[in-house]
Amino acid sequence: MKVLTETWRSAAIGREKSVTVVLPPSYSSTGEPFPVLYLLHGFGGNRNTWLQCEDLVSVVDPGRLILVFPESGRSWFINDARGRRYEDHLVGEVVGRVDERFNTAACREGRGIGGFSMGGAAALYQALLHGDLFSVVCSSAGAFEAPLREGDPYHGLRGDRRMAIPTTRDHERVWGPVGSETRRKYDPYRLLRNRNPEYPIGVHLDIGLDDYPRMISMNRRMRDALSAASATQQYRERPGGHDWEFVNAGLPDLFVFARSHLLSA
Template sequence: MALMQCSFYSEVLGLSTSMNVIVPQETHTQIGMEGHAASGKHPVLYLLHGLSDDHTIWLRRTSIERYAAAYGLAIVMPDVHRSFYTDMQQGGKYFTFVSEELPRLAESFFHFSNRREDRFVAGLSMGGYGALKLGMSLPERYAAAASLSGATDITSMYNRRDEEYELEVRRIFGSPEEVKGSSNDLFYLAEQLASHKGTASLPQLYQCCGTEDFLYEDNIRFRDHMKELDIPLTYEEEPGEHEWGYWDTKIQRVLEWLPLSR
């Protein structure tokens, strides 16, 4: 695998930003790891960080480069600050950035496939929310979306901590009334997805959460909502908290689960 640390200018955000990119490389003599790469353009997983992290965190807290080597899968890890992958009420247009500009730039910079069946998204916590939001908002672009301990119910974030945190949530999303039934509401996006089940291909969806995680109840509500709507969802839970030991294990499971052409 090759690791690229890429700094570039975003027209959408109006600023310079960064992403870390892992690119498949065919290797046979590297001690402790054998890398695989397709002869054509590489399939790509957009791997999203959580609220307190940045584009470096998956490399620092997991062995994602080693895990991905066996699959011939490129990994793109962008930096979105504390935006919740959203076109913020007061701030940057981060959903437009990750949904429109980022894939276009990544596919122009690197030898990545632009086919839906080769494009996937996953993330943890805030990034789990972002992954489901991208997959359900744009089912025509993503073959699969995976949430690890995702923030699946934005309305529950109001009054969750302290006044400063609630002000931050309001700067991102506006009021709880503005979230409910909007493109920032995963429950609403699921209903929209269900209404198109007969007319469009649905992305494969994966959700996991530890039973001791503070977001566990939110995840259960979302899982049950998907079940009521009869939307196929791979759901897994086991003992675990909101921490990197759990996510390091589960990202390996996500890579196994992805519908990669082998």
């Protein structure tokens, strides 16, 4: 696979931003276009965090997927309560830049979005908000209920180095106080209820059986909500914790699902 960096001045963020792009060995700038899978990092990660998955090469090589790794630090890839516009950056700049620079299947059927933890949740938010852009969601241990969080439910886990956990102050800097418009906008259950039926999505969810109980519970609730909304989904519970070892072990299933649901993959 070939790893590239695309850098430009982002109007949405107000400074220079970069994304990492991974091209499969079969990539060609001419001929049949390639579908794209956008993969979002977890809380505090960056555009290269996904590259730590040691099996990424083995699952990229046989496929025709272009991978794109944007970054938002700890800002959840949303337009947050502070005024940071990472949603606008992602859907209004990154997608267009990738379609302009590479031979992509530039339609919703050719685009998927996924991520780990914060990124897995953000992927679902953005697919539900922008059904005209994304047709597939692949979430590993998605922290879907971030907009619904009150106080610090993780206070007893703050010494666990496996997971970067936002304090109440850090969380409310992004989401605003309980009841804020930002929280309402990205409430995943509200987004599901109000989604445009003209834009069906396929959703792959997995969660580790050794993950935090709160994470397991919210993934089960999301599974049930997707079923109630008649959304196509694949849900897996498998061994593993809230870490990149778990993500790496799930890459084969994630890529099979993405390739089977994306145009020309």
